[in-house]
Amino acid sequence: MPKPQKSVSDRLHLQADVLVLGGGPSAAWAAVAAAESGAKVVLADKGYLGTSGATAPSNTGTWCVPPGDNRHAVVERRWQRTGELADPRWMLRCVDTAYRNLLRLSEWGYPFPSEDDGRLYIANLRGPDYMRFMRRRVLLAGVTVLDHHPALELLSDGDAIVGAAGVVRQIGQDWRVDANAVVLATGGCAFRERILGATGLTGDGYLMAAEAGASLSGMEFTGKYTLAPYGSSLNKGLPFRWASFHREDGSPILGPTGEPLRNGIGDREEEVARALIVGPVYARLDQAEPALQGWLRQGQPNCFVPYDRAGIDPFSELFRITLRAEGTVRGTGGINIVSDDCATGVPGLYVAGDAASREMMTGAVSGGGAVNSSWALASGWWAGKGASTHAQRRTGKAFRSAVQSLGQAGLHPASSASADISAGEVIEAVRSEVTPLDKNFFRTGEGLEKSGERLESVWRDVRDHLQGEGLDRVRTREAASIAAAGRWSVAAALHRTESRGMHRRTDLPGKSPAFAHRLVITGVDAFRIAGAPERLAELAS
C-alpha cells in the first residue's frame, strides 16, 4: 500500500505505479486490471466510486456477444450502422474482452438475473448494484481509493506523464500522486445538462489530455439527445419505444411514413426534435401492453420515479416530454487512442471509457444502449494493463521532484485573473450554443459559424482571465473544460461538411465519400483539425 507522506505544504502526497482518474466502470476495471498485474494502484475520483459517473444511476445493457461462429456476422451487422467510421477489428476485440469480464463478474458472484431456462442473463448490468459491486472488487484488489478527490491537472517530468494533482474537496487540502503511468477514465462531457450522473461529467479529462499533447477525435458527434419526462433527469429512451406523441392541441406527431409515431427512439428522435422546436410535446406510453408495463416498471424502476412522484400514470395519461442533450456521453467523441493498449501517444498517459473516442466502436452513431458499457468493460481492462506495463518499464527511475504542472485554462490564466468572469456564466454561454435543438440537433453551416465565433470569444476570456482559488478551482477548471469541449465540438462540426450519423447538417444532407474518415484535433488554444484516413486502409484490409 502506498504510504501517505505529508510534504512541506501539508498536502496529501502519495506514490503509485498506476494512477487511475475517475470512478465509473472504466476506472474500476482499469484499477482492477492494473492491480492484478502487480501494480500499486491509486484511484482518485471526483465523486464516490460506486455512485459517480453515468452508469451508477442507470441500468446499462451491454453489447454481449458470446464467442462463436456468428460473432463476425454480428459485428458486421452493427458496423453497417456506424456511418462507416467504426473499425471491425476494434469491435471484435472489444466484444471478446467485454464478454470475458462479464464472465468474471459472474465468477465473482455478481447477482445476475436468470433466464427462463435457468441460465444467468449476463448482458445487462443494473447501475447502482454493478458499481457498488465494482467498488468492493477494486478495494479487494488492494487499490487505494480516494473519493471526492477531483484531479485538476496532470504532472509531467518533461518526457512523460508522472502523476496528477488536485484537491480533496471535503477538506480543502491539495493532493498529489506521483505515478509511473496515469489512466484517464474521467467520462464524457455532458455540458452540465441535468441528466443522470452528469454533474461530474464536464470533460476534464479532454482538457488535461490535450494540455499534455494528446489528440481528440469525433468531437463533432455531440448531436445525440434522449427523451425524458419534462424537467426530469431521466434521460432513458427505452420506455419511449412504446409511446405515442402529441402536440399541445392533441394532434399526433407523425413518423416518416405519415402514420402516427409509435416509437420515439433511435432515428425517430428526429420527428420529436422537429416538433419540440415548434412547441411543447406530450407523450403516453400507450403502446406497451400490460405484461410489458410490468417488466418496464420492475426492470427500469428509476424511469418511473418521475411519474410516480408527480402523480401521473404514464401508460394512460399524457405527460410533457423533452429531449435532453448528452454531449459526448451518448455522443462518440473523446481522446484519440493510438494503440491496442489504449495509449494516447503521450508517454505514460492512457485512456478508457467515455473519456476516449468511441468512433472505432460505434462511428458516427450513439453507442449508448449497449456499446458504451462494453467499451468501458474492455477499454478499462486494456488501459489498466497498458499502464501497468508502462509503469514496470519505468520502475527504478526515481520520481523527479521538479515536475511540471500542465494545467492552464481555469487554473493559471494566460493574462490577469479577472473577477468579471465566473464559471457559471461561462457554462451558460457554452450551453446556449451546444445544447439547443435548433443549433445542435439540426445544424447549419451558418449557425455553426456563429456559434464558433461566440465560443471563440468565451474561450479567450477563459484562457486569459478565469481563475479560482482553493476549492473554487474545481469549478473554474470544469468551466474551462466545458468551454474547450464546446469549442472543439463546434469547430469539428463546421469542418465536417456533410451529414453523417448524429451530425445532421440540414444545409448539407447526405454523406460525402470525402468524409468517410475521422477528424482528429490536436492542440488547445491554437488547434488543428486533420483527417485520419488511415482508418480507411484498416477497413479495407
Add this chain to the structure above:
Amino acid sequence: MIEIVSATRCVECDICVKVCPANVFDATDNGVPVIARHEDCQTCFLCEIYCPTDALYVAEFAEGPTGITEAQADARQLFGSYARGLGWKRGKAGGSEFDPTHRIRVAQ
C-alpha cells in the same frame, strides 16, 4: 432534486455525505446533514437508496425545488419508494437477480 432530509428518520450516520457523487451534503457537528450545495444535485436518487433509514427524499424535478414537505411525501409513502422499486433495503443492495430487463430487450 434533493429536497428533504428527515430529522425524524435520520440516524446521523453521514453515509449520504460520503456517497453523494455531487458532494451536495455537509455533515454537521451534532445533527443531521445539511443540503449545502443544492444546485449541484444531479437528481440521481442514489442517496435515497444508500440511506439506511429512508430519511432522504429527492423530488422528480431536476431544475429547481418543488417545495414538497415531509408531511406530503410521507402521506404519499414516497420515502424509500425508489429503494423498494429496486429491492434495496436499509441501505443494502438487493433485487438485481430479479431484474426482468431481458424481457424488455426481447420485446424491443
